[in-house]
Amino acid sequence: MAHWTLQASDVASALALLLALLLALSAATRASALSRWLRLRRLAKALPGPTDTLPICGDGISLRGAPITALRRLYHKHGTPCRVWVGPRVYVLLSHPEHARLVLSTGAHVDRDDYIMEVLRPLTGNGLLASRGDVWRSRRRLLSRVYKTQWLQEQYAWLQKAAETLVSSMRPLWGDEASAAGAEQETLGHLAACTLDQVAGSVVGRSLLAGGADGVGFVKDYMRAVQTLHARVMNPFLLVTPIFKLSSLGREQAKLANSMHQFIDHSVEKMKKLPSEESESCDSEASTGGRLPGSALEALLELTQDRRLLREEIATLLLAGQDTTATAICFALQLLALHPEIQEEAAWDEALQERVVRETLRLFPPSPLLSRELTADVQLPATDDHGPLVLPAGSSAVVCALFLHRDPAIWDEPHAFRPDRFLPEACKERHPFAYLPFGGGPRSCIGSKYAQMQMRAVLSKVLPAFRVTTTATREDLEDLKMGMVITPKNGFNLRYEPRG
Ligand code: HEM
Structure with missing residues (x-):
């Protein structure tokens, strides 16, 4: 038998x-990375756009500070598509419906490329909004089994109830004295509480505002956590994750995230302990001791027991569905205040309320940028330009x-607030990718129908209760800043006069 000895020289x-x-x-x-980058650079050069790199780019266009203004200038100067360099990365801005279709409708490019994903991750982990590739695919399949038409319809009564609570809380605050004195009220905070309650009711099956110290504590932590997200997005240095983690804001957010996750884990455990027969027989909130029947969590627990997944998806649904909808409702109220004739009609006409919702989302889509990492070349056909x-x-x-929704080639008088653009006959000829407040294709918003129901529920309760007025102008409303969502720089300020 041969013996092998390992020599130092062998090693x-x-x-x-x-x-x-x-x-x-x-x-x-x-x-190969270099050759891919050189190819990208060569092909990108052939696209229209400024030659300099953003944020300090030609013609004084800078992404720093006022990205919406910068994007508007780029759009007006270069049209669509417009290629911009941000450091070594190439972004191509598109606002033609056919270009949008080519990029969004295919399952080939499903990963987003924007800072929002990175910013959300400490709170949502690999939840649907921030996940990539196969993880995203499996999560999407799972959640699609919950967000189905019948489930959505069952939520409407709860959404209206939460809106009634909002109106009752507004009456003493904004009743006669404040309105008689002509005081305008900052509106977003109240709407944010209402939409959080709506989404929490549908997702974890409990009203956070209806009582319970832990629920109230959660609302406080959640609201502060959303503020930390906005603060991070507004500060380019904090977008660099290691810097953010070391900053006081980052450390505060980590604590808030921890307490939110504990609350979610606790809600999951509580729901698990509930015997399934009891949950099946529940047909009213009263019979469940404050728990709302038919929540998304209840349905998800039938499909998975994975604690981390449940935590990430619940956090995602709360964050994706609360701020966006609250902002959109505020824009709707502000537009109605600027158009009293439409408001008077809409106060009693639910079909018109639905069109108001859609027209508001056209003029002010809360998440106006839809990004996709391109994994393969996309061929754009020739146009007139x-x-x-x-x-x-x-x-x-x-x-x-934002630009697609105001393209004069698609929309008559694109800046005008005209809800009747969404009458069924007016929509017939429109390109399916001309209207994208909820994105498009396989990675579009999973809560789009739910969000429109939330908005309709709030308008259907607020408008018959109050006449809404404002001293702000349309120009004020157009002066936008971009955080997690777009909002007017001066906020939403409205006067509420109780109707007789
Ligand atoms: C007016 C309110 C809302 C607006 C304007 C809005 C808009 C959007 C947009 C633009 C996207 C990205 C779509 C894309 O990249 O193609 C998105 C994604 C998403 N939205 Fe919404 N959304 C709203 C409300 C909601 C609600 C109420 C929920 C759930 C309760 C929700 C859950 C999500 C989720 C989970 C995603 C990620 C989907 C994925 O990546 O597969 N959203 N939303």
């Missing part, structure tokens, strides 16, 4: 060989709903 040769292999592999990887173009693999396409 050295093996290590040298391994090192050589690793170096060769890394050189090959770098070479340019010949055929290629969006290269490795760049990021950003569909700008």
